[in-house]
Amino acid sequence: MAQTYSDAVNALNTLQSNFATIDAIRKSGGKANNQAIPEMLEWARRCGYQPSDFNKLNIIHVTGTKGKGSTCAFVQGMLNQLKGKPSCGKISKIGLYTSPHLKSVRERICIDGAPISEEKFAKYFFELWDRLSGSKSDSSEFPTFGEDIKPVYFRYLTLLSFHVFLQEGVDTAIYEVGVGGEYDSTNIIEKPTVTGVSPLGIDHTFMLGNTIEEIAWNKGGIFKPGARAFSVPQPPSALKVLQERAEERNAPFQEVETRPDIASGEIKLGLPAEFQKINASLAVALVGEHVRVLTEGKGVIPEGSTLPKEYVTGLAESKWAGRCQTIQLGNIRWLLDGAHTKESVTVAGEWLQQVKKGSSAKTILFFNQQTRDANALLGTLHANLGNVKIDEALFSTNVTWASGTYSADLTSLNTSAEAVDKLEVQKELAKVWEGLDGGKSTVFATIEEAVNAVKKEAETGPVDVFVVGSLHLIGGVLTVLDQ
Numbered sequence: 001m002a003q004t005y006s007d008a009v010n011a012l013n014t015l016q017s018n019f020a021t022i023d024a025i026r027k028s029g030g031k032a033n034n035q036a037i038p039e040m041l042e043w044a045r046r047c048g049y050q051p052s053d054f055n056k057l058n059i060i061h062v063t064g065t066k067g068k069g070s071t072c073a074f075v076q077g078m079l080n081q082l083k084g085k086p087s088c089g090k091i092s093k094i095g096l097y098t099s100p101h102l103k104s105v106r107e108r109i110c111i112d113g114a115p116i117s118e119e120k121f122a123k124y125f126f127e128l129w130d131r132l133s134g135s136k137s138d139s140s141e142f143p144t145f146g147e148d149i150k151p152v153y154f155r156y157l158t159l160l161s162f163h164v165f166l167q168e169g170v171d172t173a174i175y176e177v178g179v180g181g182e183y184d185s186t187n188i189i190e191k192p193t194v195t196g197v198s199p200l201g202i203d204h205t206f207m208l209g210n211t212i213e214e215i216a217w218n219k220g221g222i223f224k225p226g227a228r229a230f231s232v233p234q235p236p237s238a239l240k241v242l243q244e245r246a247e248e249r250n251a252p253f254q255e256v257e258t259r260p261d262i263a264s265g266e267i268k269l270g271l272p273a274e275f276q277k278i279n280a281s282l283a284v285a286l287v288g289e290h291v292r293v294l295t296e297g298k299g300v301i302p303e304g305s306t307l308p309k310e311y312v313t314g315l316a317e318s319k320w321a322g323r324c325q326t327i328q329l330g331n332i333r334w335l336l337d338g339a340h341t342k343e344s345v346t347v348a349g350e351w352l353q354q355v356k357k358g359s360s361a362k363t364i365l366f367f368n369q370q371t372r373d374a375n376a377l378l379g380t381l382h383a384n385l386g387n388v389k390i391d392e393a394l395f396s397t398n399v400t401w402a403s404g405t406y407s408a409d410l411t412s413l414n415t416s417a418e419a420v421d422k423l424e425v426q427k428e429l430a431k432v433w434e435g436l437d438g439g440k441s442t443v444f445a446t447i448e449e450a451v452n453a454v455k456k457e458a459e460t461g462p463v464d465v466f467v468v469g470s471l472h473l474i475g476g477v478l479t480v481l482d483q
Helices: 005-013 019-028 031-046 051-057 068-082 118-133 153-167 212-222 236-248 276-294 309-317 342-356 374-383 417-421 424-437 447-460 471-482
Strands: 059-063 094-097 109-111 172-176 194-197 228-231 253-255 325-329 332-337 362-367 392-396 440-444 463-468
Touching (some): 005 118, 031 118, 068 172, 068 309, 094 153, 109 153, 332 342, 332 447, 342 374, 392 424, 417 424, 447 471, 463 471
Parallel strands (some): 094 172, 228 253, 362 392, 362 463
């Protein structure tokens, strides 16, 4: 097999769970969960690793329904400033593993704030591929692990991140959970330095449960003995479950409130939306504890004290593409937020109200959500637009190019191809929008065609385009804008 970056991406795409598999899991009520961690440990063994090997990465493990990626970005921002400072313990190379990616799959595996290169991605990808091809599992214990079977997409990338970070000499790593916690591929980490829970809400119900308590139980699965667990304020019933999970796991538990200096705006954030203040406060607690663990108690920040300048700079310089992101291109201001749950589209609507203050530009909504309850999501968004008037709504699939093809890094097999081809979701959304708003709406088969329509609109005057509903949509828009 050829071993270029493009070959690696194509091979990786063969590991995606297709729509039929995901549908089967959905219908099984998540029964596949019980095998998740034993299987992940077996794949790690076949790659030449056991969980204790990952301890040297000094992992900060973060879960939550919304804001977990932003929290990781704030953590990375502060750690970048603390790197190499003897008073903070040994932090010389920082790894960051997050999902999903927006434009390139390499974004998921970063070192010192930058995605690994195409060459390194391909090199390490095929090292793992060969290790897996050259090893076997006991068929009585793992009957589904046949001759040519490889771990599915997210599992493979998680294993790849461990491999990359260990080979590259990373000594502090930040891991964002994929889905949930208890059964997540990242949860083969045995000894994190600290764990964190960002705001909880209802999402991925077919895998995590239908209630906030079930979801909290799942998220609390990342707590580990002796590692302090921090959570932002949660609904009381969810907080109680998290506390019980921490007790079960012998993990000291602490609730984190928004820091007064962050709440007041005295400390500026690189991710400026109001709702990011609690994520930034959680990140401060995580970094403080991480440094305390690395320095055996010498580097802790006392409660209520002034934040060291490295923390302040790190928070101000944090970036997280596709979340409350503004891009001005000529006459068009692109306002991008990957919100895709009821809670997150609510705050995205509030962010739009904030940025639209004093703007007389025409406002276009560009929305898609291919797999969740898109109609309900659109309804929630509409209810939280305040006084912002939407002049036109655009609905497109997540297909990237007008030719009907995906950018290779954005290929998605986990949606119904038939529904995408027939624009079923988009036509339904246009109908729902008409009932909600009565304004003009247009359906497009691809992102590129929708972007071209926006450019045409902008020939007559300034336009604000609010892109929301799906990180896959955001990634596609950013890819098209790059052309």
